[in-house]
Amino acid sequence: MCGIVGYIGDKNAVPVLMDGLKKLEYRGYDSAGVAVYAEGKVEIRKYKGRLSVLEEHLDKEKLSGNLAIGHTRWATHGEPSDANSHPHTNEKGDIAVVHNGIIENYLKIKDFLISKGYVFKSEVDTEVLAHFIDYYYEGDLAEAVRKVIKKIKGSYAFAVITNREPDKIVCVRKENPLIVGIGEGENYIASDIPAILKHTRKTYLMGENELAVITKCDIRFYSENGEPVKKEVFNVDWDVSAAEKGGYRHFMLKEIHEQPKAIKDTMTGRIAKDSDAIRLDDIKLTAEDLARFGKIFIVACGTAYHAGLAGKYLIEHLAKIPVEVDVASEFRYRNPLVDEKTLVIIISQSGETLDTFAALKEAKGKGARILSVVNVVGSSIARESHDVLYTWAGPEIAVASTKAYTTQIIALYEIALHMADLKGTLSKEAIKAIKDEMLNLPAKIEKALGNKEEIQKFASKNSGEKDVFFIGRGLDYAVALEGSLKLKEISYIHSDAYAAGELKHGPIALIEEGTVVIALMAQHELYEKMLSNVKEVKARGAYVFAIAKEGNREVETIADQTLYIPEVSDMLSPTVTVIPLQLLAYYMAVEKGCDVDMPRNLAKSVTVE
Numbered sequence: 001m002c003g004i005v006g007y008i009g010d011k012n013a014v015p016v017l018m019d020g021l022k023k024l025e026y027r028g029y030d031s032a033g034v035a036v037y038a039e040g041k042v043e044i045r046k047y048k049g050r051l052s053v054l055e056e057h058l059d060k061e062k063l064s065g066n067l068a069i070g071h072t073r074w075a076t077h078g079e080p081s082d083a084n085s086h087p088h089t090n091e092k093g094d095i096a097v098v099h100n101g102i103i104e105n106y107l108k109i110k111d112f113l114i115s116k117g118y119v120f121k122s123e124v125d126t127e128v129l130a131h132f133i134d135y136y137y138e139g140d141l142a143e144a145v146r147k148v149i150k151k152i153k154g155s156y157a158f159a160v161i162t163n164r165e166p167d168k169i170v171c172v173r174k175e176n177p178l179i180v181g182i183g184e185g186e187n188y189i190a191s192d193i194p195a196i197l198k199h200t201r202k203t204y205l206m207g208e209n210e211l212a213v214i215t216k217c218d219i220r221f222y223s224e225n226g227e228p229v230k231k232e233v234f235n236v237d238w239d240v241s242a243a244e245k246g247g248y249r250h251f252m253l254k255e256i257h258e259q260p261k262a263i264k265d266t267m268t269g270r271i272a273k274d275s276d277a278i279r280l281d282d283i284k285l286t287a288e289d290l291a292r293f294g295k296i297f298i299v300a301c302g303t304a305y306h307a308g309l310a311g312k313y314l315i316e317h318l319a320k321i322p323v324e325v326d327v328a329s330e331f332r333y334r335n336p337l338v339d340e341k342t343l344v345i346i347i348s349q350s351g352e353t354l355d356t357f358a359a360l361k362e363a364k365g366k367g368a369r370i371l372s373v374v375n376v377v378g379s380s381i382a383r384e385s386h387d388v389l390y391t392w393a394g395p396e397i398a399v400a401s402t403k404a405y406t407t408q409i410i411a412l413y414e415i416a417l418h419m420a421d422l423k424g425t426l427s428k429e430a431i432k433a434i435k436d437e438m439l440n441l442p443a444k445i446e447k448a449l450g451n452k453e454e455i456q457k458f459a460s461k462n463s464g465e466k467d468v469f470f471i472g473r474g475l476d477y478a479v480a481l482e483g484s485l486k487l488k489e490i491s492y493i494h495s496d497a498y499a500a501g502e503l504k505h506g507p508i509a510l511i512e513e514g515t516v517v518i519a520l521m522a523q524h525e526l527y528e529k530m531l532s533n534v535k536e537v538k539a540r541g542a543y544v545f546a547i548a549k550e551g552n553r554e555v556e557t558i559a560d561q562t563l564y565i566p567e568v569s570d571m572l573s574p575t576v577t578v579i580p581l582q583l584l585a586y587y588m589a590v591e592k593g594c595d596v597d598m599p600r601n602l603a604k605s606v607t608v609e
Contacts, residue, residue: 009187118131257449308345
């Protein structure tokens, strides 16, 4: 989590940093700060709270300088406070550091530094970096940083400036994203592309364990051993407006409505009406590979994990290969039975999710083939994978993921169909029929987006509820889990999702008069059984909001409120069924006055364990 921005050049760095930090506030918003080289010294301004607090102070002071680094924080060590905010400095205040990630052995280093007379002012691990760099500093900032990274453990990206060498920024990347923007007579650093896209489209993507020394006219990269590294320029080809709200009240609502296009983009070049082939970019999975794989693991966190649950069903149903789905944070700690006969599918929106990245390395170290499904080109997970299938969702700014989820499921459809084609478990005719229906999904999602009145009606009536339950069967259960997560993420309403057949094994004890139940009924084969489950909760006094396919009118006689989605095959239904659930969470949060795009205690890119 957290966001870093830096600038060196001839302009006043402060407006550049503030503009960039606004683009990164989705990464953290507990506090924000800047370190600016001004009139011969490093000036620190940092405050608890949203970025606007920092901005107000800077507007009053008119602070100006040509070299600066800034940070927006999501707390990992120490509560949100001015003292714990970044940047952090050494005791003299002439070395400043901004940092994302965690220094795992910071307490040991802190004890060592205290024994050497260093005094600490905060509770955070980052302050260790500032003092440790000071300890090693002998006139060469890059060399001091190089010595520090040989001693620290953890995952991190950090940037350092000092008034002793006011012509450079030194930065390091390990398991946390950091990019360098290329200008003319000026250069930039950032945690993510939107922060600097206003100024340049030419970037370098820092590699794992790389150190960069950046001046206004030069950028040099080094390996962890100090050897020079040559890098290719990465040109950003998406527009600045992609990171703006585009007239919508919130980024989340904008991104919900971007799903038809995102899904179409994720299929473009891979699935086409005029071709029998399924092209998975440069992925070179063969029939021989699939014959060798005894099992597939899908590993992910949060929303991506829910996409993986749908992926399990799809791959097993279409390609007839056993699939196990794991929460990434648990995967490597249970010593999974993974070897060279295993395919591991890693799913991550950002491509930087630390738990997922660690699971990838665990599986890769045991010889597994890694196929990643990510949204960010050049991200850590993408670079460490054998094969990558990108979800062309575009930038997703709202913390609660929407279009990333649906494009991940589309990517998993593509993978499952490709496997089925290679193995011959589906006929060409069956594959074509599925492909043709997939190409119609954007139109069906567009139709589902147009039906908001029932959802807003429900939200208006039920936003005061303390508990909401979701039920479903088969793929509807996988979608129910995602719907429940969305509701609790942004509206702070407690919610749980249950496989409807499990109600009678315990959860039905929670149902009482007025309990709100969202019933997903989009699986034709399980529709009758879901009718029975709805009757069960209604008999205990539940208020039922049912979501069913057009034409299934019987549910109206049982449910209190019913919303219909366009007709779609059972297997492809998740991408359509989830739409009303996303809107439901959104409107419930709006009714409650919640901060939809930046829900409390959460951040977009989870780069800590």
